[in-house]
Structures are given as C-alpha cells and as structure tokens.
Amino acid sequence: MHSRFSKIAFGSAIAGSTAYLSSWLINDFPFLEDEKLKVHASSGNAKLVKRPLPPRSEQLKSLKNESFDVLIIGGGASGAGCALDAQTRGLKTALIEMDDFASGTSSRSTKLIHGGVRYLQKAIMNLDIEQYRMVKEALHERAFMLESAPHLTQPLPIMVPIYKSRSLGQFLFNLRRAGNSEEGIERTIGLRWWQVPYFWIGMKMYDLVAGFKTVKHSFYIGKTSALENFPMLRKERLCGAIVYYDGQQDDARMCLAIALTATRHGATVANHIKAVEILKDSNGCCCGARLRDEFTGEEWNCLAKCIINATGPHTDSVRKMDNPKIPTICAASAGTHIVLPGYYSPEKMGLLDPATSDGRVIFFLPWQKHTIAGTTDMPCEVTHHPKPTEEEILFILQEIKNYLNKDVEVRRGDVLSAWSGIRPLISDPNKSDTQSIARNHVVEVSDSRMITIAGGKWTTYRSMATDTVDAALKAVPELATKAGPCITDKLLIEGAHGWTPTMYIRLVQDFGLECEVAQHLAYYYGDRAFAVAKLASLTGQRWPIIGRKIHPEFPYIDAEIRYGVREYAMTAIDMIARRLRLSFLNVQAAREALPLIVNTMAEELHWDEKEKQRQTDLAIEFLMNEMGEQVNRASKDKIPIDLTKDEVKMYIERFRLIDQENKGYISINDMRRSFKNFGDVHISGEELHEMLREIDTNMNGQVELDEYLQMMSAVKAGHISATASRFARMAEMEHEKAQIKKKIPVERSGGGL
Numbered sequence: 048m049h050s051r052f053s054k055i056a057f058g059s060a061i062a063g064s065t066a067y068l069s070s071w072l073i074n075d076f077p078f079l080e081d082e083k084l085k086v087h088a089s090s091g092n093a094k095l096v097k098r099p100l101p102p103r104s105e106q107l108k109s110l111k112n113e114s115f116d117v118l119i120i121g122g123g124a125s126g127a128g129c130a131l132d133a134q135t136r137g138l139k140t141a142l143i144e145m146d147d148f149a150s151g152t153s154s155r156s157t158k159l160i161h162g163g164v165r166y167l168q169k170a171i172m173n174l175d176i177e178q179y180r181m182v183k184e185a186l187h188e189r190a191f192m193l194e195s196a197p198h199l200t201q202p203l204p205i206m207v208p209i210y211k212s213r214s215l216g217q218f219l220f221n222l223r224r225a226g227n228s229e230e231g232i233e234r235t236i237g238l239r240w241w242q243v244p245y246f247w248i249g250m251k252m253y254d255l256v257a258g259f260k261t262v263k264h265s266f267y268i269g270k271t272s273a274l275e276n277f278p279m280l281r282k283e284r285l286c287g288a289i290v291y292y293d294g295q296q297d298d299a300r301m302c303l304a305i306a307l308t309a310t311r312h313g314a315t316v317a318n319h320i321k322a323v324e325i326l327k328d329s330n331g332c333c334c335g336a337r338l339r340d341e342f343t344g345e346e347w348n349c350l351a352k353c354i355i356n357a358t359g360p361h362t363d364s365v366r367k368m369d370n371p372k373i374p375t376i377c378a379a380s381a382g383t384h385i386v387l388p389g390y391y392s393p394e395k396m397g398l399l400d401p402a403t404s405d406g407r408v409i410f411f412l413p414w415q416k417h418t419i420a421g422t423t424d425m426p427c428e429v430t431h432h433p434k435p436t437e438e439e440i441l442f443i444l445q446e447i448k449n450y451l452n453k454d455v456e457v458r459r460g461d462v463l464s465a466w467s468g469i470r471p472l473i474s475d476p477n478k479s480d481t482q483s484i485a486r487n488h489v490v491e492v493s494d495s496r497m498i499t500i501a502g503g504k505w506t507t508y509r510s511m512a513t514d515t516v517d518a519a520l521k522a523v524p525e526l527a528t529k530a531g532p533c534i535t536d537k538l539l540i541e542g543a544h545g546w547t548p549t550m551y552i553r554l555v556q557d558f559g560l561e562c563e564v565a566q567h568l569a570y571y572y573g574d575r576a577f578a579v580a581k582l583a584s585l586t587g588q589r590w591p592i593i594g595r596k597i598h599p600e601f602p603y604i605d606a607e608i609r610y611g612v613r614e615y616a617m618t619a620i621d622m623i624a625r626r627l628r629l630s631f632l633n634v635q636a637a638r639e640a641l642p643l644i645v646n647t648m649a650e651e652l653h654w655d656e657k658e659k660q661r662q663t664d665l666a667i668e669f670l671m672n673e674m675g676e677q678v679n680r681a682s683k684d685k686i687p688i689d690l691t692k693d694e695v696k697m698y699i700e701r702f703r704l705i706d707q708e709n710k711g712y713i714s715i716n717d718m719r720r721s722f723k724n725f726g727d728v729h730i731s732g733e734e735l736h737e738m739l740r741e742i743d744t745n746m747n748g749q750v751e752l753d754e755y756l757q758m759m760s761a762v763k764a765g766h767i768s769a770t771a772s773r774f775a776r777m778a779e780m781e782h783e784k785a786q787i788k789k790k791i792p793v794e795r796s797g798g799g800l
Contacts, residue, residue: 097311103615109315110338111347115141116526117519118336118351120322120365123153125500126357127305128512134314135538136516136530142306142314143338145321147621149302152359154625155468157384157422158414160200160294160506162186162253181487183256185506190260193294196301196540198573202262203295205397206277208450211284250291265291276396281452298505299625300571303614304541318615325354325369333497353523355515356499360429360469369497377501378472379429383439384421386464386632391418391455400450409446417632420447427469435465437678463633465675473502490518498522509535542573554580559592567602582606598640599731603627608644612651619645619666634676641666689760698759702752713750715739738774
C-alpha cells in the first residue's frame, strides 16, 4: 500500500507533465486517478486539459443550466467525431443522443476500416474522379484510425480466392445461368484465372493510393498457401488467391471511446436525451433545441449558437423539424449480418467473395473469436428498430456455402446472432439501385444555419467531422473568432495513451486475472483496463484470483458491468449490446447472462424489483426482434419432420431410453443423467439449459416426442447447431449401449465358432 505522503509526492511529480507520462503513471499507480488529477497534453499550439469522466447527473445539469457554442444531435460515429473536433478547437460543445451512443448504424457495421475496394474499381472503370478522391480520403483515415486507437483496431488480411474455369465461354455461360441454377452460382464464385491480372492491378492501385500509409502490401499466393491460410476454403479448381489488407475495429466501443474522449476534453455528452424541437431566434436562425429526458419525461430548452444534425438514417426527420417543406436527401439501405461460430474461419484471415449470385460483395471475417458474414443491401424504410429477416439470413448462408469446402457443413442452426443496420446513403433521383450510390458524405447548411452531415461511412468519421465543423464556422462567423484549427488528426482516443500490446501481462501479474480475460480488457479498454480491474470481485478460487465471468463462454467479467455504468450505460440493452458485445456475438448467451447483468446494474443504479423486471423485458424484446432470436426460433418451426418409418421407429426407441420413467417427455434431469452415463460429468447447468432451449420449441421446459423427432430431422438436414447435435449424439450412444446389451453373450454363442 502507498502512503499518503507517496500520493502527494507522485501527485506533485506529474503536474505539468505530458499526457503520455501522466497516463503511464496513472496506469502504474492507479490511486493517482482517485486524486482527480488533470492531465495536460500539448497538441499543436493548443493546451488541452483532460478531466475525469463526469457522472451523467453532472452532464444533465450542464445541459439544463448552460448555453453552448455547438449542440450536436446524434451520438453515432459522425456525431461523436463532431463533438471531439469542435471541443478540441476551443468551442463549448454539447452532444445528445436519443438512445445510446452507437445504438443505431454505428454499432451494426461490418467492423472493417477500409478504403473501399469496390469504389476504387468503379473509379478506374468509369474514370470517376470523385470515387477516386473518396477512396484516397478513406485510406488516409484508415491509417489515422489504426494509429489513434491501436487497442481497438488491428490490420486484417483478406483473401480473394481464384478458381480455374474450363473455358471463358463456359464461364460466361455459367454466369448467365447463375440466377436460376445453384450449379451455375457455384461455378461463378470467386475470381477466374483470367481475371487475376485485372484484380492484381486493382489491388496494387489500392496500395499505391494509400501510399506510405498502406497497412501492408497485397500479394498473390498459390493454392497450397491459400489452403494453409484458409483451410475451410473450397478446394475444387482453386488455383490461388490474392491477399490484401484493411483494418478491423470494434465499432460500438470505438464510437463510445470517441465520445468519452470528447467529454474528457470538456464536452457535455448525454445519451437517452431527445431533441423534440429546434429553437429559432427572431431572425429565424437556429439558437438551440428543446430537449427531453427519455427516462423522466422532463423537458427544457438548451441554447446554442449552432446546431449540427448528425443523426445518420434519421437525418431527414431532423431536417424537417427545422423546415417541414425541405426535400429528403437520404436513401436508406438495410444491411444484414450474421454471426457464426469461430471454426467457420481462421482467427486472422478474412475472405471476400466479389462475385455472388446477385453481384454483391460478401465478406466473411473473424471477429472476437467468432465469424461475421454479410452483408445484404436492400432499400428499406427508416426505423429505430431494424430487424433481420429469414430471407436475408438464408441468402448469406447460401453464398458462404458456395466457397467453403464440403467438410464445413453450413447449417442454419449455427447462426448465433443476426442484426440489420440501416446505411444512410446520399440519394440520387436518377438511380434506384442502392449499390450504385456512393458512400461519400455531404454537408448541408440550411437557411436557418442548421448544419447537416449526411452519408459517409465509419472509416471517414474524422474527416466528415472536420468538414462539418468547418461549415459551422463559416455559417456562424462569431464561432470562427474563438475557434482554433482542427487538431483531431493528432489526438489519441480514450484508452490509447498508455496502451502496449503486452500490457495484458501486467493485468495478469498485478491483479491475478485469467489470461484470456486480461487480454480482453487490455484490447477493449486500453489503458483504462486497470480501472476496470480494480472493480473486479474475488472468485474464491486459487486462480484466477479476481474476475467472475458473466458467461462461461466469454471473457466478460462482472467489473465491466459496474464500469459500464460509469461510462453512461443506463439500460440493460446498453450493456448487452454496446458496453459488452454479447448480444451481437451470441443472442442465447446474452439471454443467459441477463439476470446477472440486471442485478448488478440494479445495485449501481438503484433499481427496484419493478424496474429490474422492466429492464429484463425490454432486453428480451431487443434480443428477440433486433438480434435475430425470433427468426432463429421461427426457422426451427419451419423445418418439417422428414424421416423414414424405420428412422422414426429408431428415434422413438432412443427417446424412450432417455425417458426412463416413461413420463412422455425428456426433462433436464434426464439429460444430465444420460450425459453422466457417458462420462460427460463436467457439463454445466448453463450448457444443459442451452440445449433444452435449442430443442424445446414450445418453450414449456421439456422435450416432447414431436420436438425430439423434429430435432433429429433437423440434424439429418444439417439445420441445427452444434449444441443440439451434442445432445443428439448422446442419444445415439445411449441407443448403441442398449443394443450391445441385447447381443448374445460369448458363453452362449461359443465365441462365434
């Protein structure tokens, strides 16, 4: 333990030091943070002061009692970026979000930080200078994101497979019939050998445009190397692959980290606050907004010299709040992703299929020890609660089935989670196809001086924010007199200052955390991981010493729930979706962890039993509708029982062997006993309950005969998860054991002579 004298000595020692040194000291001596020391950092000519995170109550007090230079509506990537840009220029800034930070599109991306290979292709083919500039800007911003938040981002190699074709004529014939024939689709996946020079030049152009800021240079590998790097790849007629590099991130955490960085520099940020009206002065210019607390219903006026609309897909609704007669400028496009078990892809190699059956690009990427596959691209209506559909999920599964080898059985039951995000695209009245709409952004200044940032993509959030604040300074000249230059390209994001790739070792050694948990904390919170670890509970075991897991299959620990509340998580949905990424990775695991999460949040936020139940119900509804649980269940109900008479007879016999008491159903105790009979004594209660939920379609807590037969039919058809397959295998072993007992003993058979 450090003495009080030591605290004062170290406190005096760091006064006036650089941000890096201060962050290093706070990490090595966490008690320094408790002294609420101000960390100074020099960026250009500005002297920035970083403060501890204010509690949400202080943020609301600021919104109610202070006026601002800039009020930003929308807490996604572009809104958080604008808040950081404006505040670090010296403008007094406020940011509000009607739901949670990154609750919309910004948490539902493909997780890539990319320049846009597709857009570069279009730029070259169509000699489109605007597309080229967009790619160049995005590649510059890709380098910035990798440098500014190294704990949340990493380079990711992506493979584009190349297949032999019998002949060019045969390929063109197959391509024409691809829309009507599964065989035709299968023959047109990936690139063909004669397309290699074209794509090779394209990838080298991608590297060239990135310049010295390229992640790593693209290269060609042969069939053997391709299969070594991606063993799941389809082998037939494979002749090699092109590998190029982009970046990958945790999008929701990145957005939150940007907002936290903004508030550490002095910005007022608040989630679950809605703008219900745009206020105007006597000249008809925007002068603030009427805000409403979504929890209490309280409303008040917040004054600001400039309003920035950064609401993504909801851009037009805020624009019409300013001027009901203004025409729309955004076209909404729904993109669905699915999450599969990690064994579907290598841990550090993604895959891109540039030639799907309908011409879209499919990504197949490792993410947090799982696999993300997507995405679709369909025009849609704007909604706060987009839902994935069964048709979109089946489309993605069919496409990935085409380029994985036959050892990888792509099953509907392996979909652990599914979500849909609405992309805000700049609309072109002459085009109705969303594939042809570029993901570039526009900044609009209305007659009332409201600034709107529309379009764009995650990778270019910083440059979008720069353009937006620049436009605000031109529209409101009085702001230009007090604002400094943009310095965000020199700033590190929350958690990056003292982070190193081996920092997790200190967490293991200093706190007694499990290695996997320590790695997760280090790569998720950066140098803030030490503050999280201080909140961890004792496990009561010899090892690990602290860090009780929320769910046995994931490295999330109880301390993250308490720390998440300090980072403005106000609902159970905020926690399972954006502070922890549990609902995006495995919807069933999120449901299982929900009681612990709600109880812990109740301690922090002082919820009563009624509020706990309300939070639980809302979270379950979110999991059912927006995270794909409902379509997963519905897909099971659609599977018909397709078994022969002999198979039905055999499975009924297996069912009765497990149901030893002839109850007419299999209980969880029957399942536990059967697993123990075959040596699986370590199966946990959570695993048993997960199996039961997987099979129990009528949700009555038991497996009846028709449900068992449906499960076996699904196993036969390949439409069931590994969890249920494990139960099916156990039933098969039970049956084999019973058959062995019926065999004639050696004493009677005479040894078979």
